Amino acid sequence: MAPLLPLSEAWSRLLALTAPLPVERAPLAAAFGRWATEDIHARRTQPSADLSAMDGYAIRFADLPGPWRVVGESAAGRGFAGETDSGDAVRIFTGAPMPRGTDTVLVQEEAAREGLALHLAGEGPATLGRNVRRRGLDFHEGDLLIRAGERFTPARLALAGAAGHGEVAAHRRVRVAIAATGDELVAPDASIGPDQLPETNRLMLAAQLAGLPVDLIDLGILPDCKQTLENAFRAVDADLLVTSGGASVGDHDLVRPALEAAGATIDFWRIALRPGKPMMAGRLGYTIILGLPGNPVSAFVTALLFVRPLVAHLAGAADPLPRTRIATLGELLPANGERTDYLRAEIRDGRVLASTLQDSAMLRALARATCLIVREPHAPAAKAGDSVEILDLA
Ligand SMILES: Nc1nc2c(c(=O)[nH]1)N[C@H]1C(S)=C(S)[C@@H](COP(=O)(O)OP(=O)(O)OC[C@H]3O[C@@H](n4cnc5c(N)ncnc54)[C@H](O)[C@@H]3O)O[C@H]1N2
Numbered sequence: 001m002a003p004l005l006p007l008s009e010a011w012s013r014l015l016a017l018t019a020p021l022p023v024e025r026a027p028l029a030a031a032f033g034r035w036a037t038e039d040i041h042a043r044r045t046q047p048s049a050d051l052s053a054m055d056g057y058a059i060r061f062a063d064l065p066g067p068w069r070v071v072g073e074s075a076a077g078r079g080f081a082g083e084t085d086s087g088d089a090v091r092i093f094t095g096a097p098m099p100r101g102t103d104t105v106l107v108q109e110e111a112a113r114e115g116l117a118l119h120l121a122g123e124g125p126a127t128l129g130r131n132v133r134r135r136g137l138d139f140h141e142g143d144l145l146i147r148a149g150e151r152f153t154p155a156r157l158a159l160a161g162a163a164g165h166g167e168v169a170a171h172r173r174v175r176v177a178i179a180a181t182g183d184e185l186v187a188p189d190a191s192i193g194p195d196q197l198p199e200t201n202r203l204m205l206a207a208q209l210a211g212l213p214v215d216l217i218d219l220g221i222l223p224d225c226k227q228t229l230e231n232a233f234r235a236v237d238a239d240l241l242v243t244s245g246g247a248s249v250g251d252h253d254l255v256r257p258a259l260e261a262a263g264a265t266i267d268f269w270r271i272a273l274r275p276g277k278p279m280m281a282g283r284l285g286y287t288i289i290l291g292l293p294g295n296p297v298s299a300f301v302t303a304l305l306f307v308r309p310l311v312a313h314l315a316g317a318a319d320p321l322p323r324t325r326i327a328t329l330g331e332l333l334p335a336n337g338e339r340t341d342y343l344r345a346e347i348r349d350g351r352v353l354a355s356t357l358q359d360s361a362m363l364r365a366l367a368r369a370t371c372l373i374v375r376e377p378h379a380p381a382a383k384a385g386d387s388v389e390i391l392d393l394a
């Protein structure tokens with residue numbers, strides 16, 4: 001059997017499988033979580049005029065300490081149309097345009113009004129322009145606001161809208177088909193026989209993809225039958241097909257033979273990774289295939305290391321691979337073997353501790369974990385206080 005593929009090579013080959021998906025124009029509300037494909041410039045200036053930042057009275061700073069005569073009102077969306085002279089004040093509200101001739105806002109908490117007469121009733125504004133948002137404070141027409149390759153966060157969507165854009169250019173959403181394979185699998189709420197097991201990888205995977213621009217196609221649970229698998233794979237219409245189970249070398253591990261019978265080419269299979277060794281990647285027509293191992297922890301880790309990055313890559317992310325950080329180890333770790341190891345771990349009192357049991361079928365330890373400790377192949381034993389690389393689990 002061919003030697004195991006180093007993880008770094010598996011990642012390069014993963015990203016080389018395909019280019020990002022085509023670009024389309026999307027309404028702002030549909031762009032959340034997608035990546036911008038072009039620079040976005042402001043089509044307008046914001047604020048488009050000097051506006052009051054507070055409720056109070058628009059005055060001339062030079063007229064302080066007053067008194068003033070109230071000559072009108074300026075509200076947001078309905079400004080004061082007239083002119084003002086020295087000694088005039090205009091009742092003004094937050095977001096309203098500053099009347100011509102005024103330059104400063106006296107907040108109403110520091111003003112006393114009787115009819116049209118207005119007096120200072122506090123310290124008043126200390127500087128000229130106080131409580132005024134100047135035209136263009138946020139941005140000017142033509143300013144570069146969002147760069148190609150940046151992700152549309154809630155704030156960036158609002159910024160694009162404020163800048164006069166109703167829609168933006170983004171890679172189209174990724175259509176991901178998900179199938180679980182295995183004769184033993186039944187729905188978690190089904191009545192269950194002694195040889196059966198609740199199927200949980202599809203719902204875990206779907207949840208791991210939440211937040212990415214994905215449309216899921218659920219192919220359900222497929223049996224360990226080569227012909228059925230082959231038929232199901234041929235019928236897939238998706239950018240990415242993710243299978244779980246049947247990826248190893250047993251007599252009932254039929255995903256690879258069924259994919260090949262359907263006309264797929266396998267790009268790589270079997271990675272120097274624990275858990276997740278039997279992960280496979282390939283292509284069937286325009287569909288990229290990621291075959292995850294069935295063990296739930298192996299499926300989780302390979303989804304984190306391969307499925308999510310590939311979806312982000314298809315959606316246009318410039319830097320889609322998972323980011324690790326350095327943490328301080330709280331206990332001894334033995335030397336590592338030939339595979340990159342992702343140990344389920346928790347951070348307690350600022351130190352990272354691996355779970356005692358690391359079996360790749362154990363969901364309880366996975367569910368407790370807040371991070372994974374990354375151990376490079378052949379890493380020497382590490383002791384409490386050493387720095388280790390970790391991958392946070394969101
Ligand atoms: N002789 C060898 N045996 C195995 C090897 C090997 O190299 N030589 N590799 C082992 C490794 S590592 C892994 S990981 C597993 C993965 O194999 P498969 O992808 O073929 O997984 P299955 O056999 O289908 O399932 C494994 C385990 O997980 C349960 N399972 C499967 N799908 C689901 C699901 N959707 N939800 C919940 N649980 C699931 C399944 O019932 C099995 O218990 O192979 C080793 N063997």
Ligand code: MOO
Nearest residue numbers: 275276277298360
């Ligand atoms: O590589 Mo398998 O995923 O350890 O159990």
